[in-house]
Amino acid sequence: MTPTTNAPTIDDLAAALDELRSRTPLVQSLTNIVSANFLTNVLLAAGASNAHIDNAHEAGGFARIAGGVLVNLGTPDDGTAAAFTAAAESAHDAGTPWVLDPVGVGGLPWRTGLAADLLAYRPTAIRGNASEIIALAGLGGDTRGVDSADEAAAAIPAALALLDHSDAVSASGPVDYLVGRDRDGAVTGLRIAGGSAMLPRVTSTGCSLGGLVAAYLAVAPTALIGLAAAHTHVAVAAEIAEQNSSGPGSFAVAYLDALYAVDADTLRARARIEAIELPKKDEN
Secondary structure: OOOOOOOOOHHHHHHHHHHHHHHOOEEEEEOOOOOHHHHHHHHHHHOOEEEOOOOOOOHHHHHOOOOEEEEEOOOOOHHHHHHHHHHHHHHHHHOOOEEEEOOOOOOOHHHHHHHHHHHHHOOOEEEEEHHHHHHHOOOOOOEEOOEEOOOHHHHHHHHHHHOOOOOEEEEEOOOEEEEEEOOOOOEEEEEEEOOOOOHHHOOOHHHHHHHHHHHHHOOOOOHHHHHHHHHHHHHHHHHHHHHOOOOHHHHHHHHHHHHHHOOHHHHHHHOEEEEEOOOOHHHO
16 A cells, blocks of 8 residues: 555644634543543643543443543453443444553453453544554564553554554554544555653653544544544644653643644644555555
8 A cells, every 4th residue: 555645634633633622522531540630631731621431330321422532441440341341332322433542452361352342342543552552453562561562663564454443543652653544535554753752751641642532533524633633742742842841740741731832833833744655455
């Protein structure tokens, strides 16, 4: 496959950001106990809002009215697993876009099985590190807790395989790789550079990206545009934050400020996104 002419452009991402700020979508986050507070602050700073509804009694009902839903497998137990399933099923039935963030999948059998079961409800987007994406697709991979032992580019074949279950898939790393369908339904790939080496030194930056993806999916015309807009917003904000900080603590604060300050013109000036050639199916 070669890059298609309808791959998301900078203008598409800028328009998605303007739409996010205009509509302030409400995200339902079913996330881990480590990330809930920071994720909420990220969404508020970026221009969305958050409701942390993760109990089995309410998760399904709320997923029907939320703008987007995040299911993050960071700290699951029997109760939250039931809530994940209820939210994913309801989101699927109601047409609410939802994101699966398969934290730790591959290294931990119970949650790996849970993630595989959730694929039946067809997440709109799947976002993880390279090892998680490879493991979720059944291609192996070497996870180290929530860290990745694989380069993001190595996850492209796995991400392509996961398009049987989702509309768009991303593998995060120093450079992010995304695959999904363009406006004409053709599969295309994207490379998004930028970001900061400080991101993995602050807890919940990856989990909060999943929440931001859910917010963008609520307003973007395609899943791939929404996924790319979230990744680009984070990459640009992280670069700005690194320039205005001296370590992880000050970076966390500067990152929230930068997420708030980034606008469409900033994206156009600083985003580094390009369409990439994808392997042919028989090369996966």
